[in-house]
Amino acid sequence: MNRRDVLKVGAAGAASVALAAPAIAQNVIQWKMVTAWPKNLPGPGVAAQMLADRITALSGGRIEVKLFAAGELVPGRGVFDAVSEGTAELYHAVPAYWGSKSKGILLFGSQPFGLLADEQAGWMVHGGGxxxxxxxxGRFNLKPFLCGNSGPQWQGWFRTEIKSVDDLKGLKFRTTGLASEMCSKLGMAVQAMGGRDMFQALQSGALDAGEFIGPWTDSALGFYQVAKNYYWPGVGEPSSAEECAVNTEAYGALPDDLKQAVAYACESLYNPVWTEYTTKSGQALKQLVADHGVQVRKLPDDVIIAMGNAAGEVINDLREDQDELVRRITDSFLAYREIVKDYKPYADNGQMNARVMDYKY
Incomplete structure (x- = not known):
């Protein structure tokens, strides 16, 4: 081959590369993620963007995920239907929002007096969850994944002190999921709304109290400005799992390696999201007390016991649900709860009790 032929081959090769590049670019899968949160809301809004970025990264750029915050493409509470119907390919939200679809869904996110964050992951991975x-x-054309957890939530912000169970009767209270059913059984007037609406309702007096997540997110939403009594423990949600659900057809159309990339993106964020909540809520609580005069208060024991009894009624209702799948989900949750309920007092409780004893460390 002479020099002229080499130049011809080189030119042809360069042309083929130039033509191939756009073809590869055209094969990038573009997905829309809709979320239940304002853009970059500390906690869930941040986690949603992390997930979108991680799917893109782990797919090697073969899936590009564009995030649409609540209200940008669909309302926050409309993301389930939007992905089910194919308006968007995936969403980021919490199972606690979808009780109108099935009560069984609520157990995958949080349960009153239920599972902590590590226990929730344990049930899903090792307990059949x-x-x-x-x-x-699958009934709703969705493939679901847990992708984070808030850890223990707080019982919330109260305009006045709670001294007994009687103080709960008629109390206008914002919560969601199975916690709302627990509170309703105690005579509380439960309302569901977003975090920003909750602030306005507390400010106007339309709400007497409400819970959203915990110190990190709650401080960003400014609840301390309109209610100074911050109550713990948040027995309505000992943890709250965040989820990603993907449209079944969109997920099924992926090659196996990209399916694995989506699954691992969700799985790999569970601990980073959970530990970020823990870290930043610890920092935020100190600031709420020191800088904003927040009064941290423990629920009276009789209130906790009354809530526990009401939560038991809620779970019994699920065990008797007409839907056989709801009954199986409830039985599986209770079986796993029994395992960890008997073990954790020796493990976690033992360590926490030892940590607060009076010694020089």
Whole structure:
């Protein structure tokens, strides 16, 4: 081959590369993620963007995920239907918002007097929870994944002190999920709304109290400006899992390696999201007390016991649900709760009790 032929081959090769590049670019899968949160809301809004970025990264750029915050493409509470119907490919939200679809869904996010964040992941991975999660969401054309957790939530912000169970009767209170059913059984006037609406309702007196997440997110929303009594423990949500659900057709169309990339993006964020909540809520609580005069108060024991009894009634209602799948989900949750309920007092409780004893460390 002479020099002229080499130049011809080189030119042809360069042309083929130039033509191939746009073809590869055209094969990038573009997904819309809709979320239940304002853009970059500390906590869930931040976590949603992390997930969008991680799916893109782990797919090697073959899936580009564009995030649409609540209200940008669909309302926050409309994301479930939007992805189910194919308006968007995936969403980021919490299972606690979808009780109108099925009461069984609520157990995958949080349960009054239920599972802590590590226990929730344990149930899903080792206790049969994921298979039930898939079965339930499959009814709605969705493939679900847990992708984070808030850790223990707080009982919330109260305009006045709570001294007994009687103080709860008629109390206008914002909460969601199964916690709302627990509170309703105690005579509380439960309302569901977003965090920004909750602030306005507390400010106007339309609400007497409400819970959203915990110190990090709650401080960003400014609840301390309109209610100074911050109550713990948040027995309505000992943890609250965040989820990503993908449209079944969109997920099924992916090659196996990209399916794995989406699944691992969700799984790999569970601990980073959970530990970020823990870290930043610890920092935020100190500031709420020191800088904003927040009064941290413990629920009276009789209130906790009354809530526990009401929560038991809620779970019994689920065990008797007409939907056989809801009954199976509830039984699986209770079986796993029994395992960890007997173990954790020796493990976690023992360590926490030892930590607060009077010694020089």
């Amino acid at each position: 994921q298979a039930l999660y898939d079965e339930m969401y």
